[in-house]
Amino acid sequence: MAPPTGRPKVLDPAGEQSAYEHAQRRARIIGRIIVGFFAVVVLAGGIVGVAYEKIFSKVDFGKPLNQVLPASARPAPAAAKPNTAAGGGGGARKKK
Numbered sequence: 723m724a725p726p727t728g729r730p731k732v733l734d735p736a737g738e739q740s741a742y743e744h745a746q747r748r749a750r751i752i753g754r755i756i757v758g759f760f761a762v763v764v765l766a767g768g769i770v771g772v773a774y775e776k777i778f779s780k781v782d783f784g785k786p787l788n789q790v791l792p793a794s795a796r797p798a799p800a801a802a803k804p805n806t807a808a809g810g811g812g813g814a815r816k817k818k
Contacts, residue, residue: 784790 787796
C-alpha cells in the first residue's frame with residue numbers, strides 16, 4: 723500500500739476537512755482555467771500582431787506623385803464652384 727500523501731487526515735465527524743479540501747481543489751481548478759484563458763488571449767494577440775506585420779510589411783506604396791509625374795505634366799485642378807442647382811448641398815446658406 724502506498725504511503726499517504728498530503729496533510730494527515732484528522733478525525734472530523736462534521737466533514738469540515740473534506741469540504742475545505744474540496745473548496746481548495748475547486749479554487750485551484752478555477753485559477754488554472756483563468757490563467758490558461760489569459761495565456762491563450764496573449765498568445766492569440768501575439769499571433770495577430772505578427773500576422774499583421776507580415777501582411778502589411780509587403781505593401782508597396784510606390785514613389786510619391788511628384789517623383790512619378792512632374793508638376794508640368796499634371797492636369798490643373800478644376801475650379802471649385804458652389805453647387806447652386808436645386809437640391810444641391812453646395813455652399814453655405816444665408817440666414818433670412
